[in-house]
Amino acid sequence: MQTKGTWRPTRCSLREMAVVCLVVFVSASLYLAIYSEKSSPFKVHVVPLIKQPGDVVKWSNNSFKELPKVFTCETWIVADTGKYPSAQRIKNVLDKLQVQWCAIFVSETFTRSYTLKFPQGNQYRLHIFVPSKQNGTIYETDASKYATILKYHVSRKTIGYLVAIAKGARMIYDDDEEIGHEWLASSPPLDNKGADIPFVIPAGKVNFWNPFSYFYFKKDVWPRGFPEEVSRRPACNAPPVPYALRNSSVLLVHYLIDGYADVPEGILKSPLKFNKSGGGPVEIQEGTFVPYSQHSTLHMYDVFWGLLIPTTCEESICDIIRGYITQRLLWDINGSMSVSPPWTKRTTPSRRTSGQNSQSKDTTLIKLTNLLLAWSSNSTSIDKRLKELYLYLFDKGIILKEDLAILDTWIQLLKTAGYVFPRAHVPSWAERRAMPKPWDGVRLCVHFNHIPGEQPFTTLYQMYSRHFKEITFTGEGATQPFMDTSVPFLPCTDKEQEGGKFLHRCLLKHLTYEGFGNKNTSFLFVSDDTFFNLSSFLSYRRDAMWILGPIETYDINITWPDGWMWWPQTYGGAALRKIIDIMPGAWREGLAHVKNWTKSGKRLISKYNADTVFIPNNRYRARFIEVLKWMTGPDIPRLFAEIALPLLVDLTTEKADRSDVIPMKNSYPWSDLGAALQRRSCNLLHPLKLSKDSDRITWLSMFKSVEKLLQTP
Numbered sequence: 001m002q003t004k005g006t007w008r009p010t011r012c013s014l015r016e017m018a019v020v021c022l023v024v025f026v027s028a029s030l031y032l033a034i035y036s037e038k039s040s041p042f043k044v045h046v047v048p049l050i051k052q053p054g055d056v057v058k059w060s061n062n063s064f065k066e067l068p069k070v071f072t073c074e075t076w077i078v079a080d081t082g083k084y085p086s087a088q089r090i091k092n093v094l095d096k097l098q099v100q101w102c103a104i105f106v107s108e109t110f111t112r113s114y115t116l117k118f119p120q121g122n123q124y125r126l127h128i129f130v131p132s133k134q135n136g137t138i139y140e141t142d143a144s145k146y147a148t149i150l151k152y153h154v155s156r157k158t159i160g161y162l163v164a165i166a167k168g169a170r171m172i173y174d175d176d177e178e179i180g181h182e183w184l185a186s187s188p189p190l191d192n193k194g195a196d197i198p199f200v201i202p203a204g205k206v207n208f209w210n211p212f213s214y215f216y217f218k219k220d221v222w223p224r225g226f227p228e229e230v231s232r233r234p235a236c237n238a239p240p241v242p243y244a245l246r247n248s249s250v251l252l253v254h255y256l257i258d259g260y261a262d263v264p265e266g267i268l269k270s271p272l273k274f275n276k277s278g279g280g281p282v283e284i285q286e287g288t289f290v291p292y293s294q295h296s297t298l299h300m301y302d303v304f305w306g307l308l309i310p311t312t313c314e315e316s317i318c319d320i321i322r323g324y325i326t327q328r329l330l331w332d333i334n335g336s337m338s339v340s341p342p343w344t345k346r347t348t349p350s351r352r353t354s355g356q357n358s359q360s361k362d363t364t365l366i367k368l369t370n371l372l373l374a375w376s377s378n379s380t381s382i383d384k385r386l387k388e389l390y391l392y393l394f395d396k397g398i399i400l401k402e403d404l405a406i407l408d409t410w411i412q413l414l415k416t417a418g419y420v421f422p423r424a425h426v427p428s429w430a431e432r433r434a435m436p437k438p439w440d441g442v443r444l445c446v447h448f449n450h451i452p453g454e455q456p457f458t459t460l461y462q463m464y465s466r467h468f469k470e471i472t473f474t475g476e477g478a479t480q481p482f483m484d485t486s487v488p489f490l491p492c493t494d495k496e497q498e499g500g501k502f503l504h505r506c507l508l509k510h511l512t513y514e515g516f517g518n519k520n521t522s523f524l525f526v527s528d529d530t531f532f533n534l535s536s537f538l539s540y541r542r543d544a545m546w547i548l549g550p551i552e553t554y555d556i557n558i559t560w561p562d563g564w565m566w567w568p569q570t571y572g573g574a575a576l577r578k579i580i581d582i583m584p585g586a587w588r589e590g591l592a593h594v595k596n597w598t599k600s601g602k603r604l605i606s607k608y609n610a611d612t613v614f615i616p617n618n619r620y621r622a623r624f625i626e627v628l629k630w631m632t633g634p635d636i637p638r639l640f641a642e643i644a645l646p647l648l649v650d651l652t653t654e655k656a657d658r659s660d661v662i663p664m665k666n667s668y669p670w671s672d673l674g675a676a677l678q679r680r681s682c683n684l685l686h687p688l689k690l691s692k693d694s695d696r697i698t699w700l701s702m703f704k705s706v707e708k709l710l711q712t713p
Contacts, residue, residue, distance in 0.1 A: 072168035073102035078160035079175040080294075081105045101173075104160040157294070158410070161307045166417040172304065174297045175344075197338065198240035199283040200290075201462050207369060209288050211339040212263075213237040215256055216272045224262050225291030225320030227362040234482045238458045240282045241700065250283060251300040251335040252326065254292035258342040262293050264358060274342055281340040286331040286429055289369050290339060294319040302333060302422045305386055308410045312400035317361050321368060321398070325389065328372040331429035333382055333422045364398070371396055376430035383411050383421040385428075437467055438538050438710070442614075443518075444468040445510035445525040447492070448475030449500030454482050456528060456690030461487060463703050467534055467710075470516050474506035475528075488515050501571065503527070503610060504644045508628040511621060520617055527611040531685035531699050535709040537614075540662060546614035547649055548684060549663030553595070555602040556580070575637035576605065576647070583630075587651055594650055594658065606650050610641035611686055612664060613649070623652045 157174070164172050200209045208230055210222045214237075222231040230236050259271040284290050299307060306326030309319050327337060375392055377385045390407050393399050414421075427435070444464055448457070452475050464471055474492040490513060492506035507525050522542060526532050530548075540546060556577055580588060580603070591597075595604040615621050627648055630636065639647070653661055666684045685702060688695045 073164075074168055074170040075101045075173075076164035076167075076169045076171070077101055077103040077173045077175060078157050078164055079103065079105050080157050102164075102167075104163055106157050106160045158308065161304070162413055162417055165304060165414065165419055169304070170301045172299045172307065174294055174299060174307065176295045197281050197283050198279070199285050200238070200240045200288055201285045201466070207288055207373060208236050209238070209284065209290050210236050211256065211282065211290060212261070212272070214239060214282065215275055215339070215341065216261070217275050218272055221261075221263055221272065223291045224264050224293060225317055225323070225365060226264075227366050228264070228358055229362055229366075235487075238462075238482060239455060241459055241462055248283075248285060248334050248336040250338045251303045251330060251333075252292075252306070252337040253281070253298040253340055254290070254337060255296040255298070255340045255344070256342045257296055258345040260346040260348060262295055271346075276341075281338040283336055283338045284327075285336055287373075287433075289324055289327055289372075290337065291320050291365075292323040292337070292339075294322075296342075296344060297323075302335065303330065304419060305382060305411075305414065305421060306330075308407065310399050310403045311406065312403045313398065314361060314364065317365065320365065324365070324368055324372060325393075328375070328429075329382060329385060329389065329424075332377070332385060332424045334425060367396075368393070368398055371398070374430065376428040377424070378426055378428070378431075380423055380426055381421050382424050383414075385424050387411070439467050439524075439534065440469055441520065441522060441542075442468065442524050443470040443472065443510070443516070443521040445507065445523055446471065446473050446528060447500075447503050447506050447525065448473065448528045449497070449503065450494075451476045452482075452528065453691045455696065457482050459690055459696060459699070460528060463700070466707075470518065470521060472510050472513055472515075474509055488513060500527070501640055502638060502644070503641045504628065504648065505632050507613070507645075508625065508632060511615070511625050511628070522617045523615040523621065525613045525615070527686075529687040529689050530611045531688050531702050532612065533683050533685075533702070533706055535706045536683045537664075540614075543616050543618070544660045544662050545616065545620060545649055545652065546612070546662045546664050547646070548609035548612040548666055548686075550608065550665075551646075551661075551663050552607045553604050554607055556605050557603055571638050571640040572643065575639050576643055578637050579631070579639065579647075580605075582636075587627075591647075591650055594653055594656060605643075606646040607643060608646050608663070609666065609686070610645040612684060613645060614662075619654075620652055624648060627651050 161172060208226060210226055210231060212221050212223060213219050219237075220232075222228070226236075256274070258274045261272050294309065303326060306322065306329065309322045310325075311318060313321055330336060371393065372389075375389060377388050379385045379388060387407060390399065390404055394401060394404055425432070446460055446464070452473075457473075461471065461473075472488040472490055474490045476492070476494045476497075490506070490509045492509055496505050497503050510525060511523060524532070537546070556573055580591070592603075595606070597603055615624055631639070631644060631648070649661055655661075664683050666686050685698075688699050690696045690699060
């Protein structure tokens, strides 16, 4: 609500009085607990209270009282103006703000007037100065009393947050005006909540993503708080997947900075240039961490609890630690963060200095994220989970006991200011991740006929890793092209498989790979251009083989073609007839029995698609390996995969009626995709080339539909 006319101080509301009384009480209790000789033995480095000048007391008493009871604002900017604020500089910034944004500027020193008021229309912006002495931060009453137990300058803005929340904030934009900014827009741009945006989810076991590699032209830089040792791992720089399979709400937006971005000390010698071709924001979904600082970050109401900065850890990364803690708890309220293009430009480098060496900080941050990924809670409210998480991090040596006391005060102040904490999911994200899934006992084996492109490889892994614990890849090349070393990429050269003509040779590599150490895994083999509908096959038997149909039968002596479509004559009927003649006699007799050669008087052989096959982990797998090793021997003629794989199944089946072989129905994208999407009933789509943008969008659209089906009881 806006006020009219002259702004005069009024009596504080009951809520504001409660904040004052509670802060005084809690701070006094904490002070006694910390400094009492009979208190806990831990040590803190806090300057004790001293008598303050009258003008400081007067300012402190009036900081809340001068806010009219009727004054409310839903969108606030809270910024730190540094040690020596300039009233003119603040006014220049405020003049650029759109009318709906209110601002609180906090600084160490304060000018002659205790509160500077700059009218703009019928609304006022407040500049709250937080005084500081060289021997420590000293406050007396009201919300500023809370800061008596804070150590670093990063805590000054906490008072601003509380004022904004008490005055009706629904959004708080966190910034630092100590470093010169050039504003590229009049206020932080708000994302369209209903729009589909690209997103990032875990790629391998490295749970960090570097947004600089996507948004800036310079690729060898990373944000402050991003561990240097993982900065060059391909998984951390993987491009986002186009169009989100969105099941969360963006509650926190971090805006990048044009020019001198927030990077580790010493790695940026010149301004960064923003790559506008990257487009709009990118959503970071659960399981992946992106560092964000106290600069240029927008917090929605449901994440106000995440504004508190720990003060007992290394100062140069304390706001980064806050960010990682907040991201972890976002997952427990079905929330996420997004990284957005810049709306400000930094014209001078950061003057932040590091107290620890970079290796020590990296070790701390990697340890922290591993702890956050492992932690879980059954509490139903986020404030309880926040307390439990702080205690957990204290036990693990990330923070000190002083931060536990500060957190208790923060939570009490938030409640007194009228803040309502969101409810958390039960079970938590970590427990949901650990829950058994329908495909846990199946290893997914993905084959690329050619050298995989970055986008299709990333898309396949990121999507399938949400459902399969074990995934292996084969294709041309000997090393992982884009992921980290935790993703098994098994070499299957073009000489071995010739662009997919002999992809069954790559299947043998999947079946014999023992890197996971799991001996009880079934195998699902799919080509990179095949969409596999996970929901359609949940009712299929896991003790039978599945093959992509329809199954066709040919007499190899009469009707079998020697050449067909894209495979040459030498790999067709002539090669198959020779293989049948030289294979072990027992195999040939079994094949004759299954295909009923005696009754028909013909040598009948099956033919069907080779792009998908399911092999149970029992005697079928052992039989597959035995036959494959023989068929791929040096003296055995090469067979095209769509002949070799059906022959493998015919030699492996144990039922004369082939009741242990299930044909899977395939749909073709160019014929009945529209009907399949409407029915949500197709089993497979082939071919879908993920290197094509249109096919990739279709693939992701189908995957989104499948995930909805999997989440339906």
